[in-house]
Amino acid sequence: MKNIRNFCIIAHIDxxxxxxxxxxxxxxxxxxxxxxxxxxxxxxxxxxERGITIKSHAIRMDYNRPNGEVVTFNLIDTPGHVDFxxxxxxxxxxxxxxxxxxxxxxxxxxxxxxxxxxxxDQELEIIPVLNKIDLPGADPDGVGQQIVDLIGGTKEEIxxxxxxxxxxxxxxxxxxxxxxxxxxxxxxxxxxxLIFDSIFNSYRGSICYVRVMEGVLKKGxxxxxxxxxxxYDAEEIGYLKLKKEKTDQLEAxxxxxxxxxxxxxxxxxxxxxxxxxxxxxxxxxPGYKEVKPMVFSGIFPTNSEDxxxxxxxxxxxxxxxxxxxxxxxxxxxxxxxFRAGFLxxxxxxxxxxxxxxEFDMDIITTVPNVRYEIDLxxxxxxxxxxxxxxxxxxxxxxxxxxxxxxxxxxxxxYIGPIMTLCExxxxxxxxxxxxxxxxxxxxxxxxxxxxxxxxxDRLKSGTRGYASLDYEFLEYRKGDLVRLDILLNGDQxxxxxxxxxxxxxxxxxxxxxxxxxxxIPRQQFEVAVQAAIGSRVIARDTIRALxxxxxxxxxxxxxxxxxxxxxxQKEGKKRMKQVGSVEIPQEAFLAVLxxxxxx
Amino acid sequence: xxxxxxxIPFCKQACSYCDFYFLTRDKLRQPFVEALLSEINSYGDTxxxxxxxxxxxxxxxxxxxxxxxxxxxxxxxxxxVFDIDAEEITMELNxxxxxxxxxxxxxxxxxxxxxxxxxxxxxxxxxxxxxxxNPEEAFSALEALQKTGFPTFTADLIYxxxxxxxxxxxxDIDKLLSFDPPHISAYSLTVEPKTRLGKQVELGxxxxxxDDRVSEQFDVVRTQLAAAGIEQYEVSNFSKPxxxxxxxxxxxxxxxxxxxxxxxxxxxxxxSGANRWQNEANLKKYLNEAPEDYREEEETLxxxxxxxERLMLGLRTKWGVSEIDLKQSxxxxxxxxxxxxIEDQVxxxxxxxxxxxxxxxxxxxKISDHLIVELLS
Numbered sequence: 012m013k014n015i016r017n018f019c020i021i022a023h024i025d026x027x028x029x030x031x032x033x034x035x036x037x038x039x040x041x042x043x044x045x046x047x048x049x050x051x052x053x054x055x056x057x058x059x060e061r062g063i064t065i066k067s068h069a070i071r072m073d074y075n076r077p078n079g080e081v082v083t084f085n086l087i088d089t090p091g092h093v094d095f096x097x098x099x100x101x102x103x104x105x106x107x108x109x110x111x112x113x114x115x116x117x118x119x120x121x122x123x124x125x126x127x128x129x130x131x132d133q134e135l136e137i138i139p140v141l142n143k144i145d146l147p148g149a150d151p152d153g154v155g156q157q158i159v160d161l162i163g164g165t166k167e168e169i170x171x172x173x174x175x176x177x178x179x180x181x182x183x184x185x186x187x188x189x190x191x192x193x194x195x196x197x198x199x200x201x202x203x204x205l206i207f208d209s210i211f212n213s214y215r216g217s218i219c220y221v222r223v224m225e226g227v228l229k230k231g232x233x234x235x236x237x238x239x240x241x242x243y244d245a246e247e248i249g250y251l252k253l254k255k256e257k258t259d260q261l262e263a264x265x266x267x268x269x270x271x272x273x274x275x276x277x278x279x280x281x282x283x284x285x286x287x288x289x290x291x292x293x294x295x296x297p298g299y300k301e302v303k304p305m306v307f308s309g310i311f312p313t314n315s316e317d318x319x320x321x322x323x324x325x326x327x328x329x330x331x332x333x334x335x336x337x338x339x340x341x342x343x344x345x346x347x348x349f350r351a352g353f354l355x356x357x358x359x360x361x362x363x364x365x366x367x368x369e370f371d372m373d374i375i376t377t378v379p380n381v382r383y384e385i386d387l388x389x390x391x392x393x394x395x396x397x398x399x400x401x402x403x404x405x406x407x408x409x410x411x412x413x414x415x416x417x418x419x420x421x422x423x424x425y426i427g428p429i430m431t432l433c434e435x436x437x438x439x440x441x442x443x444x445x446x447x448x449x450x451x452x453x454x455x456x457x458x459x460x461x462x463x464x465x466x467x468d469r470l471k472s473g474t475r476g477y478a479s480l481d482y483e484f485l486e487y488r489k490g491d492l493v494r495l496d497i498l499l500n501g502d503q504x505x506x507x508x509x510x511x512x513x514x515x516x517x518x519x520x521x522x523x524x525x526x527x528x529x530x531i532p533r534q535q536f537e538v539a540v541q542a543a544i545g546s547r548v549i550a551r552d553t554i555r556a557l558x559x560x561x562x563x564x565x566x567x568x569x570x571x572x573x574x575x576x577x578x579x580q581k582e583g584k585k586r587m588k589q590v591g592s593v594e595i596p597q598e599a600f601l602a603v604l605x606x607x608x609x610x
Numbered sequence: 611x612x613x614x615x616x617x618i619p620f621c622k623q624a625c626s627y628c629d630f631y632f633l634t635r636d637k638l639r640q641p642f643v644e645a646l647l648s649e650i651n652s653y654g655d656t657x658x659x660x661x662x663x664x665x666x667x668x669x670x671x672x673x674x675x676x677x678x679x680x681x682x683x684x685x686x687x688x689x690x691v692f693d694i695d696a697e698e699i700t701m702e703l704n705x706x707x708x709x710x711x712x713x714x715x716x717x718x719x720x721x722x723x724x725x726x727x728x729x730x731x732x733x734x735x736x737x738x739x740x741x742x743x744n745p746e747e748a749f750s751a752l753e754a755l756q757k758t759g760f761p762t763f764t765a766d767l768i769y770x771x772x773x774x775x776x777x778x779x780x781x782d783i784d785k786l787l788s789f790d791p792p793h794i795s796a797y798s799l800t801v802e803p804k805t806r807l808g809k810q811v812e813l814g815x816x817x818x819x820x821d822d823r824v825s826e827q828f829d830v831v832r833t834q835l836a837a838a839g840i841e842q843y844e845v846s847n848f849s850k851p852x853x854x855x856x857x858x859x860x861x862x863x864x865x866x867x868x869x870x871x872x873x874x875x876x877x878x879x880x881x882s883g884a885n886r887w888q889n890e891a892n893l894k895k896y897l898n899e900a901p902e903d904y905r906e907e908e909e910t911l912x913x914x915x916x917x918x919e920r921l922m923l924g925l926r927t928k929w930g931v932s933e934i935d936l937k938q939s940x941x942x943x944x945x946x947x948x949x950x951x952i953e954d955q956v957x958x959x960x961x962x963x964x965x966x967x968x969x970x971x972x973x974x975x976k977i978s979d980h981l982i983v984e985l986l987s
Contacts, residue, residue: 533821535958535977558825560980563797563846565926567615567861568875571886571909574919580983 014080015264016191017222018138019087019102021127022112023120023479027142031112031174032070032086038180039072039084042253068208069220069251069266074184082188085222085251085266087207089126094355096483097302100129101207101282104298105222105266108136108191110183111158115141115149115171118450119157120479121420127161136191137162138170140183145173160446194264202226202234202287204261204269205296209279211330217273220251221266221285224296228261233288234271237295241278242288243271276333302334304352305413305484306359306463307396309340309377309506310366311348313586313597317372318347324370325349328362335362340397344506344590345375345600350397353379356463375597378509378604381460384411384487398508401494404545411487413459416441419470421478423449428473436461437512456485460510495520497527498541498548502591507603513544520550523603530599533557538593612658612878613665613857614688616646617871618673619893622706626740626810627768629802631873631891632671638893642871643680645897649870649889650687652901658868658878663692665857666699668721674707678715685719698856700725700764705751706743713758723855724755724763725795731785732778735771740806752789762853764793769831770824771799772816779827783834792853796831797846798824825976832972843928845975862923864916864939872896872904884911917942922982930969948985955981 022028036042072084089102103109109130113119130137139158141151155166170186172179204221211217221228228234228248235242247270249257261267273279281302284295312321322339329335335358337351353359359379366372382396386409395401417438419429426443433440433455441454457466462482470478495516497507511519520542527540531554542550565573587594620639621632653659666688676684688694700723701716713724730736731745743751755763765786769779786794801811801818810816832842840848844862847855860867861877864884869876873891878884887908889896895904911919917940924931936942944952952968955961960974960981970978 535960535980555822557821557977557980559798559821559828560977561798561845561926561975562979563800565845565862565923566858567867567869567877568873568888570861570877570919570923571875571888574915574922577918577922577983577986581987584983584987 012193012196013262013264014082015085015194016082016108016187017085017087017106017194017264017266018108018110018187018191019089019106019130020110020112021089021123021130022142023114023117023123026112026114026117026120026123027174028088028112031110031140031142031172031180032088034174034177034180035084035086035184036070036072036253038177038184039074041070041072071250071252071256071266074188076185076188083265084187087222087266094353094358096125096129097300097354098208098281099126100133100298101205103130103133103135104296105205105207106135107194108138108187110187111137111139111162112142113140113154113158115144115151115154116146118150118154119161119420121418121452121481122479124161124420124452125418125481125483131162138183138186138190139164139168140170140172142172142174144171145176145178157446157450196262196264197225198227198263200225200263201290201292202228202232202285203292203296204228204285206236206279206281206283206285208281209276209333211276213330215247215270215272217270217276217279219269219273219279219285221261221269223261223263223265223267225263225292226287226290227263228267228269228285228287230259234269234285235288235291236278236280236283237286237292238280238283238299239278241273243273245269246271276330280333302354304334304336304382304396305355305459306353306379306381308351308353308359308379309342309345309348309397310337310351310363311342311345311375311377311506313373313375315346320370321349321366321372321374324366324372325351327370328365332362334358342377342399342506343502344504344588344595345377346588348375352396356467375506375600376604377506379463380510381413381463383413383492383510385409386411395510398494398510399505401510404493409489410492412490412492414456414485414488415459415462415482416485417455417457417462417480417482419453419455419478419480421451421453421474423451425474425478426451426453429453429470429478432466432469432473433457436466457482458488458490458512459484493544495549496543497523498539498543499527499531499590499593499595500536500538501541502593504590504595506600516542516544517549524550524552526603527595527599528552528554530602531593531595533560534593536592611664611865612661613667613860613865613867614663614692615667615669615857615867615869615874616673616684617869617874617889618642618668618670618676619872620670620675621672622675622704622742623740624806626738626806627799627802629805629808630671633893636675638897639676639680641897642893643676643683646870647683647687649896649901650684650691653868654691657880658866659692661693661866663688663694664697665860666694666696667857668699668701669725670702672704672707672727673701674703674712681716681719696720696722698723700855700857702727703751704742705747708747708751708754710754710758713754713760717758717760722761724760726751726755726763726765728752728765728786729768730771730778730782732782735774735778738771739768749785752786752791756789762792764795764849764855765789765791767794767796767831768799769796769827770819772818774819774827776827776830779830780834783831787835787838787840791840793847793849793855794835794840795847796835798828828976829972841928842972842975845926845978859927862927864920879911879916884916885909886911913941916940918986921985925968925970925982925985926975926978928969930964930967932965932967934966951985 020028068088070086074082074084087102087105089099155169170183203225204223206219206221208220209217230248232245234245249255250267282299286292312318325337334354337349340348340350385393387406388408438455438457444452491513492510493513495509495511497504524540524542537556538554540552541548586597619632699721701721702725704727728748733745802808835848842848843854866878872889872893875888877886885908888906890904890906921931962969
């Protein structure tokens, strides 16, 4: 029997998960202080900056107990955002235990609870840990009671540590050994290895991070991915230490990686089961699902010449991120681009930022929307994730929109603003549940479309950052939804169309028209700016014709300056987008597309 | 042939709208004149002094702050270095500096065109502009010009001022017309960021009139002057036939010119190429350093850039730009899509083409900045 403990850490952003993990690495001698780069696990720049984990990671440590025994730890780090809850569930599946890390000053947050319940559902042994006990604002007693309320047990079972000072880390290491069960090690069964993450390497292909659940994965064996039915050879297998460490086999209970010239992440999906081609398992590990994009948006290059570069960038991103989907889209206003699907808003933001940082792409993204289901008059049901695909008003019988169940954790002081926000967003109140420490869990059913549009920012700003949000998909419900079109001199600006609730269309239409009037420079002719539902105009503004645009003085000293200004204007014109005869500057698009409720 | 521009960087006080380079310290005038003389002398025996000088323009600042001796020494230096056969020597004057004696003194030095900075006859407007003169001084200065029989003159007006009505503008024009001016420069007020006016607008204390109202005033100026036989020949310049400003018009035709004094610009185009350069706008440097040290980097212009400049400048004038000139002097011809665009503008009434010359209509002139960018894009 091998002496192994597989565990993960459940924590909210900022509760010190990564710092605590760093301490574990240090105390087990996995990494010397010299090699210590702050927060080793989050290796993408973006992850470090935002303090969130986007990809799952795993690291193997050898812990020498005070009694001389050596135990292998596999710490599996999980993403910390609702967009990635599927990845979290797969990472939990690979573990027998979880450290529930809670900031002793801040208490439990919504995301933590949701992940905690998942862990309990999967029968993981939970070790509650109060972190940051060195902080002056720490309230181990109060927050400890919150934990007891949630998971039962006694306050005495809660460990108190400081990732920063290292206090309590020894006790934690011992608790991991003592409380978390060793994995079952059924090496005689046919191979079943769970892929809890996979990354793409341009030389090696997909690298799958796996937990062997049953059987043995041997180097050189033929392997089959049970969901995708693809067959490869296990060319290289190994452990995930700070660097990859090759080995000949991974047995049931162990965590490691496997490389097999898998050309695309599409073949090695998170949640899939790897089995042996020769001796196949009968059934895969349950829980695999195809991740479906929830949020959609158009991505267009600012400069239409950059279309091919954008395609290349998206292809590369998709190699690394199988949950990103996209297909070409053409907009009359913005030219050639892509319609992309994301797991959620954070995922979308991450993709946008990576396009900017890693590929230096200058892009315009259209307003994000969810996927609607539309019943047509002829009885057919279609799915629409792009406003431009919405059929004419006359052909639509019913529009269905996705609803989510949102759970918001907040100090009780902010119940008022949160309820106002949820009501504004067409939310349906479900209940509220008071907890220790003056905290409340409020549950609402909300149209997902209302949540993707700056809901989280509003929630944060309305509660001084204290409230946290978690949500899960509920169902599709009928809604009075319409497509709001924007027209310039009668020509529709397709990139500015949106699907919205009828009651909000008027307000939104007026606001967009006003914004465009402000930002579209006067043209040689008058321009009518209209918002319309179908053929019915619901808001209108007028941009008057350009009457005067001429420099008063143009003598010897003015010529260079004037010429340089013209050069600049010529450049600006290149970036203008044309709709019918009207020229729209980039900024007008950006301003309208980034407009939030407050504007 | 070439022209000479001299920048006199002194003023009694700062006009609220002005972003030209000037100082209000009078003690530096004489040292400036001496530095100016050495700058002029530095051009001795260069290729620039070989061409005949046909125009001289003293601008500022306020050239009329210089006295007889100072002006005499400047003209003396110019004559000793350059081959001058001037058809036009213009000097900018502020009404409060002008006496009949001063006018005959500058006429004796060869100045044959006076440019009077009237701007307005409205007391409140002059105060708002923070001008050094009042309406009475403007009247008496113009009277003095008439009485001394000055060969020719021009007067400046500014319109489109905050709060200015069409009526006060019409009154300003009428008053100016009573002096039978051969030439008028009428500028629509430009709010420059680094001026007192610019700051006030930025702070929201002053609201400049909107474009529609300025456009209306532009039409008032044009039609009222035209009725008096004073025709628009450039966006801001109007004259009786044959009284157009020669020096300024030459800027728009790419004639060579040398600028003296801090912030002055120069342009020279000969067989070795076309260049623009400028003196740094820094009197201290100008007084203490050699010309090569205060002269800023030279810009070399390609034929294509020159052609675009020519269009930018020529289309602001009543002469327009001829296709033949573009082809012969600049090797430039319009593309098919440019022609298509031009035809479209002709149809809309913003441009005309006559004898293969492209011009703006008066509607086009008002939005010529926009049209030129369109044409060149």
